[in-house]
Amino acid sequence: MKGDKNLWILVFICVINSMGFGIIVPLLYDYGKKFGLTGQTIGILTASFSVAQFFATLLLGALSDKWGRKPLLAISLAGTCLSFLMFALAQNLVMLFAARVLDGITGGNISVAQAMVSDRSTPEDRAKKFGILSSAFGFGFVLGPALGGLLSKLGMQVPFFFAAGIALVGALCTFFFLKETKPGVEQGTTSEETSTGNNGGKATGSQQSKTNHQKHKFSFASLVTSLKIPVVGTAVFVGFLLTMAQFIMIIGFQTFSVDELKIKPTQIGLLYAGFGITGILMQLAVPFITRVISSKAVILLLSTAVCLGAMLFTGFTNALIPFAACLFIYGLFNGLRNPMLNAIIADRSDDNTQGEILGVNQSYASVGQALGPVAAGLMTAVSIHAVFFLSAFFILMGFLLTFRLKAKEKQTT
Structure with a gap:
């Protein structure tokens, strides 16, 4: 771990990449008001990023299997830089949407970064390395909003230019310092150059390349076929449910803090930062946890159970202290979700x-x-507390599926 320079370079890249995203998110609404952005259209603007990212992550992940991780990561970071520049120089609402869509398309670099970590990991240390990578993303998300708030005092466009600058730094670091990790894809070589050159029944480099491209022909059908893969499919669907639960909770957190607790923006920011920090602390504890509990499915099962209890209690709270306590407990154990799921998926992927x-x-x-x-926006029509119960419902579904994940893990082992 100490000698894995590529991992720490990748950590640095992930920190500045997520920090750029964190810088602009709290400013989207205020910045967009002058272009006609409303409380309703801000939701659509936010969703446009996620929809674009949905299609891009699958495509970029598949292309990185063919062409290597490094070039795809560098290109995606360069695209993120361009999207921030478009946001800073926007003259109308259409340009804001175009910038968010472009950022979503290039936001697929998360899957490429995860693949780079997985390429050079063993089943024993994979969860540990994914925990470090998740901590890097989390640190950037915690630092970004505070930095964006400070920079906005210099002008509303300044944070976006700064975010573009650090995305460019990430692209340059990828190009100059990061080493390719994809097996069979080496820097400065091609398949033809690394082939043996003899005709003893072995395929030539060009034949190998052609076969590889045919094997990895991109298809959105993999969205369905991947769910049918033992263990992997269940893990992917569990991740979907728990991610949806988290983003329902985030909307509930914002509305409950403002409408019910009536706390100041500074306090809201501290609560949000505390939530992020608790997740980082747990992710840093992954090496110790995996030594105590060897089964990643069991760790996921236990952490999801705690998250379920914390979210249910959150739905019954009416005061700041119990609300913050439930939120921090949820954030702490939710920090185990991505390292465990990513490790389970990578362990069982070719x-x-x-x-x-x-x-x-x-x-x-x-x-x-x-x-x-x-979904959270629709649920607020019932009550703000109902949002937390909806989040708990999706956590419960993920929790029940984790039992299936544990059973399948034993069967494949």
Whole structure:
């Protein structure tokens, strides 16, 4: 781990990438008001990013299996840089939507980063490395909003230009410092150059390349076929349910904090940061947890059970202290979700299709990110407390499926 320079370079890239996203999210509504953005259209603007990301993650993951992780990651970061520049220079609402769609398309770099970690990991340390990567994303999300608030004092466009700048830094770091991790794809070489050159029944480099491209021909049918893969399909669907539950909770958190608790924006920001920090702390504890409990499915089962209890109690709270306590407990144990699910999926994916499978997983997460806020918005018509119960319902569904995941894990083992 200490000698894995590629991992730490990737961590740095993930921090600045997620920090750029975190910088602009709290400012979207205020910035867009001058272009006619309303309380209703902000939801559509947010969903446009997730919908675009849904299609992009699957495609970029599959392409990274063919062409290598490094070029796809560099291109996607460059696209993110361009999207932030478009946002800063926007003159109308259409340009804002175009910028968010472009950012969603290039936001598929998450699955590529996960594939790079998986390429150089063993089943024993995979969960640990995914925990470090998740912590990097989480740290950027916690730091970004605070930094965006400070930069906005210099002008509303300044945070977007800054986000574009750090995305460019990420692209340059990928190009100059990150090493390719995809097996069979080496920097500065091609399949023809690495072939043995003899005719003793072996395929030539060009034949191998052609076969590889045919094998990884992209198809959206993989969204369905991946769900049929033992263990992997169940893990992907569990991830979708738990992601949807989290984004329902986020809408409930915002509305409950403002309408019920009536706390100030500064306090809301501290609560949000605390939620993110608790998740990071748990992700850093993944190495210790996996030493104590060897089964990743059991860890996921226990953490989901705690999240379910915390979310149910949140629905009954009416005061700040118990609300914050439930939120922090949920954030703490929810931090185990992605490291465990990504490790389970990667452990049971073929080396040549890991990028595509992780892309499928992220695509379903993007669907959850888009549907969650919509469902929460509809539920607020019933009551704000009902939003938390809806989130608990999806956690319960994920919890029950985790039993199936545990049973399948034993069968395949």
